[in-house]
Amino acid sequence: MSFSTFTTPTGFLLPSVHSAPPFFTQxxxxxxxxxxxxxxxxxxxAYARHRKLFVLRVEDTEAADSEWAEVLRNERINRKxxxxxxxxxxxxxxxxxxxxxxxxxQTRSVLLYWRLPEEWAEVLHGWAISTxxxxxxxTFYEITxxxxxxxxxxxxxxxLKKAIAVLAKTGRSQLIAVADGEGVRLLAGKS
Amino acid sequence: MGASHSTPKITAQxxxxxxxxxxxxxxKQYQKKIQVxxxxxHAIARAHxxxxxxxxxxxxxxxxxxxxxxxxxxxxQLETLEELVSTIExxxxxxxxxxxxxxxxxxxxxxxxxxxxxxxxxxxxxxxEAREYQRExxxxxxxxxxxxxxxxxxxxLSQLExxxxxxxxxxxxxxxxxxxxxxxxxxxxxxxEARVPVAA
Numbered sequence: 001m002s003f004s005t006f007t008t009p010t011g012f013l014l015p016s017v018h019s020a021p022p023f024f025t026q027x028x029x030x031x032x033x034x035x036x037x038x039x040x041x042x043x044x045x046a047y048a049r050h051r052k053l054f055v056l057r058v059e060d061t062e063a064a065d066s067e068w069a070e071v072l073r074n075e076r077i078n079r080k081x082x083x084x085x086x087x088x089x090x091x092x093x094x095x096x097x098x099x100x101x102x103x104x105x106q107t108r109s110v111l112l113y114w115r116l117p118e119e120w121a122e123v124l125h126g127w128a129i130s131t132x133x134x135x136x137x138x139t140f141y142e143i144t145x146x147x148x149x150x151x152x153x154x155x156x157x158x159x160l161k162k163a164i165a166v167l168a169k170t171g172r173s174q175l176i177a178v179a180d181g182e183g184v185r186l187l188a189g190k191s
Numbered sequence: 192m193g194a195s196h197s198t199p200k201i202t203a204q205x206x207x208x209x210x211x212x213x214x215x216x217x218x219k220q221y222q223k224k225i226q227v228x229x230x231x232x233h234a235i236a237r238a239h240x241x242x243x244x245x246x247x248x249x250x251x252x253x254x255x256x257x258x259x260x261x262x263x264x265x266x267x268q269l270e271t272l273e274e275l276v277s278t279i280e281x282x283x284x285x286x287x288x289x290x291x292x293x294x295x296x297x298x299x300x301x302x303x304x305x306x307x308x309x310x311x312x313x314x315x316x317x318x319x320e321a322r323e324y325q326r327e328x329x330x331x332x333x334x335x336x337x338x339x340x341x342x343x344x345x346x347x348l349s350q351l352e353x354x355x356x357x358x359x360x361x362x363x364x365x366x367x368x369x370x371x372x373x374x375x376x377x378x379x380x381x382x383x384e385a386r387v388p389v390a391a
Contacts, residue, residue, distance in 0.1 A: 136280065137205055137208050137209050137212065138212075139209065139212045141216035141220070142212065174198045176206065178206050178209050180210060180213045180214075181209075181213045183209040183212065183213070185199075185205070187199075
């Protein structure tokens with residue numbers, strides 16, 4: 001059997017290792033396991049960036065119609081990632097700050113950081129500048145669901161809040177809360 | 192941190208705008224929900240029709256119609272809300288423009304205070320004086336220069352004279368009469384000798 005790259009229907013190029021059956025099994029040797037986990041981490045983040053996916057759940061390994069199925073399964077070699085293995089991969093990613101458990105306090109679902117909150121903060125600020133929305137009050141819905149698609153379309157509120165908090169540290173954002181909900185004002189900042 | 196003094200205060204205005212925008216968002220979300228319901232009712236009606244339950248299909252379509260009317264109403268409301276939000280945002284822009292104009296005006300006043308007409312006149316007088324002074328200096332310098340030139344001209348003139356004298360050099364004429372006083376004789380050659388170097 002030859003291992004080769006494979007382009008999925010959504011246009012994502014799977015690496016050749018994805019067609020190797022052992023890749024889908026947790027390796028007993030710690031060194032090998034670390035390498036494979038590393039490869040999974042890279043693969044998962046790359047796929048998340050490709051499809052703009054933010055959330056990965058352990059249960060995504062079970063569902064064949066999940067948006068993650070292309071990566072978590074390989075029907076051509078009849079393999080799929082086991083939930084237990086995915087959950088250890090997720091734990092490793094969380095420990096490396098490449099993801100965070102969301103909502104916190106459980107280990108079944110993570111928010112993937114294919115951009116770190118600091119990077120999202122810059123994206124958010126850049127978007128506000130390029131669309132001339134500095135100094136105006138924006139609702140979160142307005143940012144996550146803008147009429148014109150932006151890099152921030154569909155960003156989870158939790159991640160958005162983290163990015164806003166990062167900007168607040170440098171005086172570039174201001175959170176406004178009213179009884180009905182929250183909003184944010186983005187500012188030019190000092191520099 | 193430095194964040195506290197660089198961020199503007201949240202005013203009641205800001206809260207009002209945020210409230211409005213949140214309302215607008217809620218309407219948008221409501222519309223999304225209705226859209227989903229509309230599609231579902233359509234699917235239900237189709238399913239009922241497929242199984243031959245015409246009356247049920249009609250009910251589903253009626254519900255759909257009702258939801259559609261709701262959607263239209265919310266559209267109108269959304270329009271009003273968005274108009275209001277835009278008006279407020281535009282008014283804010285106008286306020287900041289006014290503020291800018293006011294500041295500009297004050298700066299202009301400040302500048303005018305510094306350059307009132309008297310001081311300008313005084314300054315112009317002073318400038319005039321300074322210019323006069325400069326002109327005098329210039330004239331003096333010019334005179335000096337002409338004096339130098341005058342000297343040069345004089346030199347040249349005397350040189351020319353000498354040359355002219357040389358060309359038409361005439362020997363002193365022979366005395367026609369006897370010298371009355373022989374004592375003067377020795378004086379004359381010395382005078383001539385004294386003149387010779389000047390002539391040369």
